[in-house]
Amino acid sequence: MARRGKVFNRLGRPRLLRKEISSTETVVGLVLLLTISGMIYWLVEQRDNYDPGERDIDIALLIAQSVEDNLYKTPLKRWRDPSLADVGAAPIALGPFDSSLLEGGWGSVSTPQTFEADTLYEKINGQADQYVKFGFQKLTVIELKHRGTGRFLDVFLYDQGTFEGSLGVYQEQRGGRATEQFEGVHYTPNAIGAIGMSGRVFFHIIADAPDKSVEVMTRRVVMALARLGQQGTPPTGFEILNSGLGVPFQQIGYQPSNVFQYRFAQHFWFGELEGTEDARIFVHTAKSPSDARQLYDKLLAELLEDYDVIESAPTHTFLQHRFLKTYFGLRHEGASVFGVEKYPRAEGVAVALNRLQTTLAGDGPMGRDDLEGEDGYHGDGEEGNR
Amino acid sequence: MNESEKPAGSQGADKPDPAVPDPAVPDPPGTESSEPPPAKPIQHPDYEKDPMERRKFLGRIGAAAGILGAAGYLALAPKDWPLSLRDTTGLRSKPHFTPVSLNDFRVPKPIQQTADVGIGRGGTPDQMLRKALDAVGGLKHYIQPGDIVVVKPNVAFDRSPALGATSQPALLEALINMLLVDCRAQEVRVCDNPIESPADCFMKTGIRKAAEKAGGRIYLPDSNAFKLLATPGATLIQEWWFFHRPFTNVDKVIGVAPVKDHNLCYASMGIKNWYGLLGGRRSQFHQDIHEIVSDLSIMIRPTLTILDGTKILMENGPTGGDPSNVVDGDVVMASLDPVAQDAWAFEHLLKRDPDQLPEYLHKSEAKGSGKIDYRGRIKEIL
């Protein structure tokens, strides 16, 4: 048997036993060795035996057969609440608008979605409160898409129930930016849409990117809103301040509740007085003169906690704050309660109240300039006023 | 089976004690013997007990105690004692990689010079490169004779150079020539870790040929070429696998990047080029692309970053593939501030809105890699 324990053989060539090696064998051996050398040479020579063009692509060919790749450029798809899936393709889905809105390449994306006060949070989650507190009733969302540019544009129509409601929302969201007006529709445009109000409707137009088509469409929506004729007649309080006293739109505010931090005081209109730090005139129209009287008394009673009486009359009282030293004028006339607050100078208060009184009595419109001009108290002149 | 139970017949297995040789003793059973084995007593008559000497006994006890003690120490000593092998939690045996760190390869610019970004326009790639480098003080200022220089081109795809997805071989060749001939660098290493087959990419992009022609050495990645690199201050790659082999003992680092569109981070230029040195599961970084690119800007502080604006991939990046995506430019940039350089290229080479700079540039600026505002720090040589 094989020798155990050994791994390899002796690693040598065994003894050559043959005795004769013929010349033929030697010659054959030589020839074979030469053949092998020849093969080595041949192999090395094969290095360049190929066509590099087959292993790469000619750039000239690529240029000649260039492919345009503007395919499938889809625009940004906006987020949409999955629980409010599209209802289906309604023929024209524009809510209150008519199809003339869709000129210029715009189309509607889906049936308008509507939300009531108790479902509003589904659409705008955390922001629902700021609409609800102003008497929100219904939201209609209209989604539009431009076929050419691929822009999306959403129109949110918040029915706030009253002019006051929509104005309140508008003033809050506007945050002091300037307004424009078109046939009773007030709005504040921005790069990708606008916010604004038309009567009891507060609206919000927002697109996915700034664009010429967006700008045009925003304007068209505003015009369409104007055409709808929902502007309605503004309430008396607003009219008094706006057309009566000439307070510009953007300086008129409405507070539905908690006026002067008193729970009983509700539905007041305010007009800012320029040239003063935060003096405001205010108007409240009660249901009846007795209601007004009641409110007047209540307010006065509460105000006396902080104010000293300077001048007192049955229908009006002038007060001065104990610490701030600002003046407060309060008056009631018929069903109205009105006055001036935080006025810096005592003399102007009476004048202001008189103006209001005159306006309420229907003595015709009176510019606010008149009011202030007649005061004559503003030493700083124009600059102080504006 | 213990000793006492051993039957008599098995005694043959017991070896006779070699210490007491006795020629009179017959062959021990088991060796070949023609006679039948005689009836054996339980104990061999000539068996002589060999008393163990005390010294020997103590020696053995001592040896046993020594071995046990040493083994016991190794196995049971608290782990902070020297040589202790104890692993109470099983976590000590976890493979531990010590991260390496890279030097800061930056070189201060010449005192009299103000420009951080040099732009060379017009002529051959070689001429443009020289102009760009001259604008920032000349390559000789930055490279000392005898330096080992790593040049990192972008070889990410196996595209023809004309498709603009990779660095231009002509520019690379010019750069290596300048490094080896003008600056007398000791060695120029060219490396990248492409997404596609490295050998193929280096070949089809022409980078291999250009580098070898100019005398550079190509370093291809393999599984042992990566080391864990520590990048202090980085968000995503505080410790990450890095193509470290070419960076062994290196003195200077130069990036040579093309200017490309990028599907996710909008533009791939000088900073994004360093992505090609990452190893590991780098495709995860797409989940936070701007963060990683800004991390790259502090991972490596190159001596110079060269931007190759001779073929600009305007869209369909970063792969490209169609000549229609490529625009010819006549710009080569060299910069000490990669952020400013990328910002300029984004605006002037990719022709994008400077207000929509990729976020990673802002992040890089915040991490201190440079300043986006390139105004006043540019020098252009026509």
Place this chain on the structure above:
Amino acid sequence: MSLPPVVPDPGSSKPDSPAVKYFPPPVRKKLRLTNVRIASQIFFFSAFFVLCWLTWTSRLEGYPVSRILEMDPLVMISTMLSTGYVYRFLGWGLLVLGLTLLAGRVFCNWICPYGTLHQFIGWLFNVHKTKENFDRNRYRDMYYFKYAVLAVLLIMASMGALQIGLLDPICLMYRTTATVVAPIFDMTIESIPGMDPLWIDNLKFAPGVSSRVFVGSFWIGLFMLVLVGANVFVPRFFCRLICPLGALLGVFSRFSLVRINRDVHKCTDCNMCLTRCEGAADPHAAVRVSECFSCMNCIDDCPEDALSFSMVGLDTKQVKLLPDISTRRMFFAGVVGALGYPFLKIHGTNTDANFSPDLIRPPGSVEESEFLEKCIKCDQCINSCPTNVLQPATWAEGGLEGLWTPVMNFNIAHCQLKCTLCSEVCPTGAIRKITVDEKLGKGEFVEQGPIVLGTAFFDKGRCLPHAMDIPCVVCEEVCPVSPKAIQTHDEEIKTVFDEMVVLNKPFIVPDLCIGCGICQAECPVRDDRAVYVTAVGESRSTERSLLLKNRSGSG
């Protein structure tokens, strides 16, 4: 090794011959046939590995890296039987065939690298005494088996099931080198500490690829190991008992002009010629020509100079020309071969109706049934693949018939866009030689379009942007075609944390997808990829296509 002086100097028998002047005895000794044979073996063995090493994208150039396969006459004959044609360089098989017709099975011991390997291993571990070797090297009845193997394989091939690659020595050698030897070698080279990186890249079979792996290569390695290890028990076990190529050459060697001849008058029946007889060809008795490897060892070992490798005719009675296989055995082999084909086909794991989605063939592959008629499982394509995407098929992908044929595994890597090397090195045309133009459908191939390997699909339940609202789109970035076959819808999304993010959600444009698999290879969802390529839609087959060509709306 110098010879002991007691032996008379060979070549000194005719001192007056003029040739002696040119060939003095030491030269004769050096140039004797066994030495030349060893030189030839070293050459071909090295050439084999050098060619394997050259089979790499950065080295290939024009080298005929598959030439040893193309010289294999069994490959030529069996593919000719299965397809009816002779592909590209397979005519080179005639060279070996011609050599065999003239000089017998010279191939086996002069050229075949696998034979060299066996001989070397057998020699290295041969610790037997001379007398034991006599018995080990005598012809045994079981050596008929290789002819049965050949018969079975050729009959199957002629019916259209090509399985010679399993046992053909050259295929075995290439396959094992590609999937076992090369990666082990590379792994070793990479991990030598302090190695100059330049040497790493120059020595490695596959520079630039990190840790190549080959699925199921364990079995390929084990197969090789068992066959080579068997040499310790039976010398040249594979060559004598199994090798179908050897069997084929054995049949053809019947006509050889030269062969081992024994001068019975000189012979003393000392049996020394059996000491190192490689082929177990019984040189001590009637020489079995079909078994003789022409190793020439017996000539060296004959103390009487009774043996010579010379022209036929000296003694025709003292030889056995034909293989020793009985009609009965041939019949059974025929039955096995004839049944082999239907057995493979009805196994049904690789039909047009039932095939593995992972059966993705390399670009240029011909239609599957034709592919199986051509592929010899040499895995030279796998060797050439620069990305490691090509893998030897396991039963799961290739079915019984397709075992160890090349498939693409996109979990491991991708098919490089502008690479056609596998098609260039394929010796049989299973992967037809294509150009990059053809692969990408450019130039004159515009009408035909690019070669499609499969189609990518999304698993939207695992895709980060689709399922988890996390940005990713690595797939879009790496998609190499232009325009990209993976594009994105940009979409605004509210995450679970109520944050609005803009995601690029990828989608496939199936008409553009060429199935290169880079999306799958790079997908960060590492285990069960969120984007994956399956074989359907491959352009080589109409039966396995997906999209209707020229349908309306396909652009």
